Structure formats: structure tokens, C-alpha cells
Amino acid sequence: MSRLSSRFEQLKAQNKTALIPYITAGDSNPSITVPLMHRMVEAGADIIELGIPFSDPMADGPTIQLACERALAHHTSLRDVIKMTQEFRQTDKDTPIVFMGYLNPVEAMGYSEFAQAAEQAGVDALLTVDMPPEESRELVTSLKAHHIDPIFLLSPTTQDERIKKITAVASAFLYYVSLKGVTGDNVLNVSEVEAQVSKIKQFSNLPVGVGFGIKNAETAAAVASVSDAVIVGSAIVKIIENNIDDADTIMNQITDLLSDMRAAMDQNQNKTQS
Numbered sequence: 001m002s003r004l005s006s007r008f009e010q011l012k013a014q015n016k017t018a019l020i021p022y023i024t025a026g027d028s029n030p031s032i033t034v035p036l037m038h039r040m041v042e043a044g045a046d047i048i049e050l051g052i053p054f055s056d057p058m059a060d061g062p063t064i065q066l067a068c069e070r071a072l073a074h075h076t077s078l079r080d081v082i083k084m085t086q087e088f089r090q091t092d093k094d095t096p097i098v099f100m101g102y103l104n105p106v107e108a109m110g111y112s113e114f115a116q117a118a119e120q121a122g123v124d125a126l127l128t129v130d131m132p133p134e135e136s137r138e139l140v141t142s143l144k145a146h147h148i149d150p151i152f153l154l155s156p157t158t159q160d161e162r163i164k165k166i167t168a169v170a171s172a173f174l175y176y177v178s179l180k181g182v183t184g185d186n187v188l189n190v191s192e193v194e195a196q197v198s199k200i201k202q203f204s205n206l207p208v209g210v211g212f213g214i215k216n217a218e219t220a221a222a223v224a225s226v227s228d229a230v231i232v233g234s235a236i237v238k239i240i241e242n243n244i245d246d247a248d249t250i251m252n253q254i255t256d257l258l259s260d261m262r263a264a265m266d267q268n269q270n271k272t273q274s
Contacts, residue, residue, distance in 0.1 A: 003124045004096040004149055004172040007046055008207045008228065015269055017224035019044055019262055020209060021254075022100065022233035024051035024067035025084055026076025028244040034087050036251060041095050043255040044262030049127075049231065052081050052101030059129045063234045066241060078105040078114070082121045089122035096124040098151060103128045103139075111142035119146035125172055127151035133165045140169055153177050156196060160203075167204035173229060174200060179212045188213035194226035216257075217264035224265040232261065 001009075011018050021040050025033050037048055053071035057064060078101075085097055099118065106114050106128060118126070126148055131139060133152055140150045149172035154163060156178070167174065176197060178188045197208050209229030214220050220230045236254055243249040 002096075002147065002149055002172060003094070004047065004098075007094075007096050008173065011046060012207075012228075016046075017227060017265055017269065018046040018207075018209065018229035019220070019258065019265065020047045020049050020098070020211075020229050020231045021045050021236050021258055022049040022051060022211075022231065023236060023240070024053055024064060024071050025081040026053055026071030026074050027051075027067040027237065028070050028240050028250070029247070030071075030074050030076055030080065030084070032247050032250065033084050035247075036254065037084075037088050037095075038092065039251050039255050040258055041092060043258035045095070045258060047096045047098060047229070049098045049100050049233070050081060050085065052078055052099055052105055054102045054105060057102065057129075061234065063237050063241060067237045070240075070244070078109055079117075082117050082123070085118075085123055086121040093122075097122065098125040098127060099123055100127040100151075101129065103131050106139070111139050112145075115142040115146040115148055118148055123148060125149035125151050127153070127175060129153065133162075133169045136169060144171075149173075151175055154196075154200060156192070163200060163203045167200075167206065170204075170206060173207040173209050174204060175231065176200060176208050176210050176227070177212050178210050178214075178223070188219065188223070190219075190222045190226060193223060197227050217260040220261040221264040221268040225268055230261070230265065232258075 053068045053076050057068050143150050152166045152170045154176050178193050193210055200208050207228035209231050210223050210227040211231030214232050215235045223230050239253045240250050
């Protein structure tokens with residue numbers, strides 16, 4: 001069983017929802033990425049989503065676009081992100097790591113070479129935002145040969161036939177984008193999220209994580225009650241943006257945000273259970 005699948009089973013047995021924070025590797029400086037990953041785990045993160053910096057992140061709003069620009073200003077490459085994961089694994093063998101990004105850097109490196117290097121470093125999954133399932137066979141084959149789970153996005157407009165295609169090739173979990181638009185946009189409607197998650201679960205037994213629009217402990221708790229994972233990105237990256245040259249403040253504020261989310265999620269689910 002993969003590290004990701006094992007983590008979701010553990011959480012299910014504990015009646016807990018996974019908390020998955022996202023950061024862009026190398027933002028605001030490559031030196032803080034690995035220490036920040038460790039701090040997020042200490043604050044209650046169950047899985048880490050590590051963004052691969054890219055020059056044209058078309059699915060992301062201004063907050064994460066700027067994060068990519070800051071990381072690229074330090075020349076943070078895909079190989080650097082793999083090295084960061086390897087460093088993280090020196091002291092944390094258990095927390096699953098999902099790489100999230102765009103196809104170009106992986107394609108430039110080569111599917112097989114990437115998958116081999118990622119496996120050796122301790123990467124558990126890859127989500128490529130712009131890789132449609134219909135064109136993913138070669139990439140998925142390389143990933144699965146090296147025990148890396150392919151993750152795919154579903155949106156509020158995903159039709160039933162496409163849900164079937166995505167669930168046929170995905171593994172570990174499914175990522176439901178709760179809003180139409182780009183990251184950091186709009187306000188989510190939890191009842192709509194609940195309906196869509198229920199619909200997706202008609203097609204697959206995989207856990208469903210929900211991302212986009214989760215900004216604070218209240219929304220994290222609400223989404224946790226209707227999903228298997230809460231994915232938090234822009235709210236974390238915004239803290240980095242507001243404190244670019246202050247690593248201590250970045251660490252402390254992100255720790256506080258995740259701790260508050262974890263506590264609210266657990267409290268809400270304890271109420272639901274009782």
C-alpha cells in the first residue's frame with residue numbers, strides 16, 4: 001500500500017479529514033522550503049502538496065503566480081524540488097508528498113527519469129494541472145512503474161463521462177476544485193461541494209480532497225465535514241507574500257493558521273461523530 005493510501009486509511013479509522021497545505025517550492029527563498037514543510041507537519045498537516053515553480057501557471061490566480069515568480073527568481077528547478085524532498089525525507093519518512101505543477105518541466109526532464117528520481121527522493125504522487133487523462137497513458141505508466149500515484153483534477157463542470165475517465169486512471173485520491181476560475185478566487189458554497197463530492201463518490205471509492213476557496217479555520221471545518229481532505233493553498237502562500245524577507249513570521253503565521261484549521265476540523269468532526 002502506498003504512503004498516501006495508508007495515510008487516508010489511518011485518518012478514516014480516526015474519523016479525521018486530511019489537512020493538505022500547499023506551498024510553492026523555493027518561495028520566498030529556497031532555504032525556507034524544507035524547514036517550512038517540517039513546521040507544517042508539526043502544526044497538523046497530514047500530507048504536503050509541493051508546487052513545482054512554472055513560468056506560466058495558467059490555472060492559478062495572482063497569489064500563486066507571484067509565488068512561482070519569486071521561486072523562479074531564485075532559479076528553483078524541478079531537480080531542486082526533488083532535492084528538497086530528499087532532504088525532507090532524511091528526518092520524515094512518513095508524511096506523504098504530492099508534487100503539483102504543470103507538464104512542461106516533467107516532460108523536459110523525461111517521464112521515466114523524473115519518475116525514477118522522484119521515487120528515490122520519496123515523492124508519493126504527481127498532479128499535473130494541464131495533463132488530460134486522455135493523453136496521460138505514457139506519463140501514468142512511468143509513474144506507476146515507480147510507485148508514484150497520478151492525481152487528477154475534477155471541477156464543478158466535469159461531466160459524468162469525464163469523471164469516469166479520470167477515476168479510471170487516478171489513484172490514491174481525487175482532487176475536486178470547488179470553484180470555477182483560478183486559485184484564490186471567489187467564495188465556496190459548502191452545500192454545492194457536498195453535492196459534487198457525493199456525485200464523484202458514485203464513480204469511485206477513492207478519497208476526495210477539496211481545494212480552492214479554503215481561507216480560514218471556519219471554511220476548513222465546513223469542508224472537512226463533507227470531504228476526505230481539505231487542501232489549502234492561496235491562504236498559506238499569501239502569508240509568504242506578505243512577509244517575504246521574514247522567515248520567522250512566515251513560519252509562525254503558517255503554523256498558527258494550520259493549527260487553527262486542524263483544531264476546528266477535529267472539533268467539528270467530533271461533534272458530528274457524537
